[in-house]
Amino acid sequence: MNVLKKTLAIAAMTLATSPAFAAVSTYNVTTTWFEPDTQPKNSIFEGSFSYDSATKVITGLAGKLSESMTGTDASNMTWLNLNYQLVSWYDAALGGTFAATFKNSNTNTFSTLAGGDGWSPQAGVDIGGVYYGYPRPANNPGNAYALIFVPDNPLTALTQTQINKLAYADCAPGGMMGAVCMTGTSAAGYGSVGTMSGYPVSQVISMVAVPVPEASTYTLLSLGLVMTGMIARRRREQA
Incomplete structure (x- = not known):
């Protein structure tokens, strides 16, 4: 879960600092x-x-x-x-x-x-x-x-x-x-x-x-893909 938390933290920082394209x-x-x-x-x-x-x-x-x-x-x-x-x-x-x-x-x-x-x-x-x-x-x-x-x-x-x-x-x-x-x-x-x-x-x-x-849209999409992959990996490891 530490990796997931780090990923979420990085995404949050990206959303906070990246300018939204008009x-x-x-x-x-x-x-x-x-x-x-x-x-x-x-x-x-x-x-x-x-x-x-x-x-x-x-x-x-x-x-x-x-x-x-x-x-x-x-x-x-x-x-x-x-x-x-x-x-x-x-x-x-x-x-x-x-x-x-x-x-x-x-x-x-x-x-x-x-x-x-x-x-x-x-x-x-x-x-x-x-x-x-x-x-x-x-x-x-x-x-x-x-x-x-x-x-x-x-x-x-x-x-x-x-x-x-x-x-x-x-x-x-x-x-x-x-x-x-x-x-x-x-x-x-x-x-x-x-x-x-x-x-x-x-x-x-x-x-x-x-x-x-906007740039934030792409960031959220990337975050979703990363989280989906991590969840799938954890399920495989727990099986």
Whole structure:
């Protein structure tokens, strides 16, 4: 029994000192911006991401963004692949985490002639949606992005205030709008609706993976296996 007691003591110490790993889950997300000028086609982002519920960090956000100005109906719009999550931050006031995924491997989206960071929704509104590299069309990198918001509980429906901060930009060169990128922003969130009057209306998040077990779960499982083996051995010895 001394060996069993030692095993229990070691397990207890392990549980007391080992940090519990936060549950990391994978989610799907669909964000929609209403486009008055291209109805019945809207701008839609469909993607997925991983979320750490302890650190509130989003990783691996990627997906595709529809171009509502293309196609004859909603079934055959062109979709852009957005595979580079380059920006993320936590907003304590809104109670959640923002993340943006881009078409290019950099954030160069809007012109910086009027200042600004060259990508954020507010920078886009302030410059009138003019593309990065203006005034030379050949310098337009044709970037695009979608900005989503994940509440502390990702499955909680967004409030209107949170929806107002969702945004997208599509600066595909050679488009119908010349030097202006197609954007989707809200007047309440950024002071103006998008360049074709588009604005965010909804976001739906759903879980698609089981959370990763905490370290303590593995410790208890190992302890159970050890104890089972020891009990079986004692029974054999007493037989």
